[in-house]
Amino acid sequence: MIKASVMYPSGKDVKFDVDYYKNKHLPMVTNAIGEALKGLELDLGLGSRVPGEPAPYVAIAHLKFDDLDTFKASFAPHVALFAEDLKNYTNVKGELQISELITF
Structure with a gap:
């Protein structure tokens, strides 16, 4: 199984509409x-390893797929649609990481 994680960095001027992302963007995806x-899964950043400092990411969405080929085939045709919606919930570009998922 693989996991595609879209990570939205936090920062001083970052805006992120959690309600829109949860209730409109992720259902569209x-x-x-x-x-x-x-x-x-959706992670919403609460803090970092230093008490009182913000989390490095305001939000991280984790999408799970059977394998990399399945991810590419199902995600790639919609990249433009997903990117077009970005302006509706944030002013920062998400970072994408694809990982092999190992559970214990």
Whole structure:
């Protein structure tokens, strides 16, 4: 299984509409990708290792897929749609990391 994580860095002038992201953007992504998506988690940053400092990321979405080929086939056709919606919830570009998911 693989996990595609979209990480939105926090910062002084970063704006992020959690309500829109949770209730509009992520459902749009889920519907577009369809059955290829095996799981979705949303992390909302609360802090960092230094007490009182903000989390390095305001939000991280984790999308799970069976394998890399499935991710590419189901995600790639919708990249422009997903990117176009960015302006509706944030002013920062998300970073994408694809990882092999190992559970214990």
